[in-house]
């Protein structure tokens with residue numbers, strides 16, 4: 274490994290990731306580890322230059338305060354503590370040190386080098402992947418989302434044709450999205466890519482299913498079945514590539530923090546399909562994943578793509594999915610994205626999309642009564658998707674989008690703008 278590292282030991286702080294981010298922003302790699310790390314585990318980490326004992330409000334668990342393993346003090350690393358009254362350090366801080374203090378610790382005391390950058394990361398990971406995989410093969414479900422795309426590009430660089438990508442088009446992708454995955458990975462990067470058009474199969478299973486949870490279960494379950502069928506057709510695959518990133522691991526809970534949400538990726542594969550995991554992005558924050566994608570030469574539209582739910586347009590074509598409404602969602606979404614890009618809103622707004630409810634309203638087209646669907650526009654800003662506020666889009670932009678949707682999208686005679694924050698509304702409708 275090329276990167277020097279500052280280890281943060283989690284003694285019940287809620288700010289571990291903030292601190293890790295600050296240190297990485299100084300150009301020095303930082304990882305969060307549990308408070309009870311052993312000396313052997315610590316010594317097994319590459320290039321540790323210093324340690325921060327990061328205490329805080331969760332340090333007392335069930336009336337018992339967690340303590341760092343005392344042997345850590347004797348390992349010879351520079352060490353400071355934050356909000357940890359029982360600490361035996363020389364230097365103790367009651368709150369997160371300011372940037373100058375942090376710099377002085379990282380560079381003057383720990384003598385760390387600012388060598389954390391994506392070029393070094395890609396070089397290191399390429400070596401590590403080669404070492405792990407050898408001459409064997411890796412299977413990867415390539416959805417076209419940011420994480421799976423960056424993993425694919427990284428694995429491709431490391432092991433080339435030993436990587437087998439499977440892209441399942443469930444028929445609920447945005448306009449031109451599957452085409453773009455094939456264009457970039459198969460035609461431009463020459464990846465070994467299996468493209469499965471499972472549209473009919475998914476839409477068949479979803480026919481007349483109106484309950485949102487039932488729809489999600491069907492889409493998730495069917496995805497695993499299609500992927501499994503493809504995996505069984507292939508010989509000699511030992512590894513499964515996964516786009517797990519650092520927040521997935523941290524949000525799955527540490528020893529002191531409560532679980533925020535369970536970490537899931539291509540979970541649920543049958544037990545007899547046994548793969549070892551390759552997760553080369555598991556130490557990266559989302560913006561670092563994007564920077565890694567750019568370093569690997571992926572197109573910016575793929576790397577800066579807004580979040581898109583796994584069940585895709587299926588949860589935006591409300592109620593029981595019908596093909597006419599699904600097309601209306603897809604076409605209106607494409608128009609919204611085009612107009613947001615023209616207005617520069619694509620760089621400003623966190624997530625924006627359209628939904629089509631499963632009821633009609635009366636209107637007039639060509640001097641005749643019509644009875645058609647409506648498109649609802651939604652544009653929100655958030656930091657962590659737990660709460661969200663709406664974007665106050667200019668009327669002119671909204672009118673332009675409305676005009677285009679009414680003129681270009683079939684079966685639609687009305688456009689509305691969703692004004693609801695989260696909570697009480699969620700970002701998606703289903």
Ligand code: XMP
Pocket residue numbers: 580581582583584624658695698699700701702
């Ligand atoms: P909600 O609707 O819960 O959405 O406010 C929060 C964020 O999560 C995204 N989302 C999903 N992402 N698989 C995903 O990968 C899903 O099933 C899923 N459902 C919602 C949603 O788009 C928003 O960014």
